[in-house]
Amino acid sequence: EGSSSSGAGKFLALFAGAGAAELANLLDSNPDYDDSSYGPVLVRLAWHASGTYAKTDNTGGSNGATMRFPTESKWSANAGLQVARDLLEPIKKKYGDVLSYSDLWSIGGVVGVQELGGPTIKWRSGRIDTHKDRTVEDGRLPDASREDAQYSRDVFGRMGFNDQELVALLGAHALGRCHSDRSGFEGPWTHSSTTFSNAFYTHLLDEKWDVKKWKGPKQYEDKATKSLMMLPTDMSLTRDKEFKKWVTIYANDEEKFFADFAAAYASGLAQSITTRAV
Ligand code: CCH
Structure with a gap:
């Protein structure tokens, strides 16, 4: 995987060692949370950060991490995801010079799937956190009440x-x-x-x-x-x-x-x- 100028290559090297273990350790850091794993909510965070994507005009998607801003974090579809963002914050603090929120949230989902016994997911870095103006309109994430x-x-x-x-x-x-x-x-x-x-x-x-x-x-x-x-x-x-x-x-x-x-x-x-x- 080619690394970009964001320093993601450096992060990948870090991540293969200490970073990966630290992130994985967060998953079962609180036995009282749900069924004692933060894995599922991390998988959901990564999906909701990505699921705003529109292929026709390349708007939305995981690149940008616009869920940092209240406009998007307050969408009803995103209720509860603060838990996942807060959980990852210590990793951002530690590796923030080489790791964007958008890369972190996406790799959180990958680690969640893998740690809970799922398949290995090919992950690439290079997402850059963007401006809140790039937030897309609400309504792009699926509405669970729709049966058609x-x-x-x-x-x-x-x-x-x-x-x-x-x-x-x-x-x-x-x-x-x-x-x-x-x-x-x-x-x-x-x-x-x-x-x-x-x-x-x-x-x-x-x-x-x-x-x-x-x-x-x-x-x-x-x-x-x-x-x-x-x-x-x-x-x-x-x-x-x-x-x-x-x-x-x-x-x-x-x-x-x-x-x-x-x-x-x-x-x-x-x-x-x-x-x-x-
Ligand atoms: Fe989902 N999902 N999801 N979902 N989802 C919810 C929870 C999880 C929809 C609605 C909901 C995907 C697709 C859809 C997860 C991963 C994925 C919840 C409950 C609703 C509602 C939220 C709550 O109350 O905490 C709808 C609608 C769709 C598509 O039509 C896809 C795709 C993925 C990932 C690949 C995971 C994981 C959860 C559990 C989260 C948790 O906190 O336990």
Whole structure:
């Protein structure tokens, strides 16, 4: 990987040693947090920093770290991500001369996936923190209450992802949980929310899903245990023929899921640097 003038090459060298271990150590630094890992919320931070990308005009994306500014950090979609940004702050303090927030947040997601048993993700550096004027308009991150497949296809299409990549990326919901005080939704997708696996797809296909009866926003719960959840956007994957084809492939072949997830996540984290000069 060619290093840029940002000093990222130096960081990569550091990161391969002490930095990587320090970042990894942060993940289980608080046994009282959720299911005792910050991994899932780091994976989400990296995704939300990147998921604003629009391929047509190269706006948004991980390059720039505009979520540092209140305009973007206060979007309802980003509720709860302060936890992840604060967690990474000591690393920024220590390595800040060679490490931008945008590189740090993206590598946080990579370390999160890897430390929780997921595939190795190719990561590249070179993101530069930009001005708050580069913040894009709210509404680019997907709205979980939308159940029509075309909505998700359009949002991920704007980022440059096809159906297969969209379905592969959604498999990250094997990790972590919804928090009623963040998104309004509640609960985990799998019984092992700190293990990266293809369980999101196997549950989607194997469980029977009912609309949860509660005062909160519409979400689904599994009939058998009532302890797992699916968002309306997640459920749309079983109702579209092309999406369901990929759900079935990934439910039956975890290795293929790992490979396809790694490729799509890596490209999502890098989109705005591969196409925009730094
Ligand atoms: Fe997600 N996600 N996500 N998600 N997400 C939530 C939590 C996580 C959507 C909505 C939500 C991706 C795609 C989508 C993670 C990774 C990815 C929550 C709960 C909502 C709502 C937030 C809360 O309450 O804390 C929607 C809608 C889409 C697309 O349609 C993609 C893509 C990824 C990564 C590749 C992870 C991880 C979490 C768990 C976070 C945690 O704190 O445990």
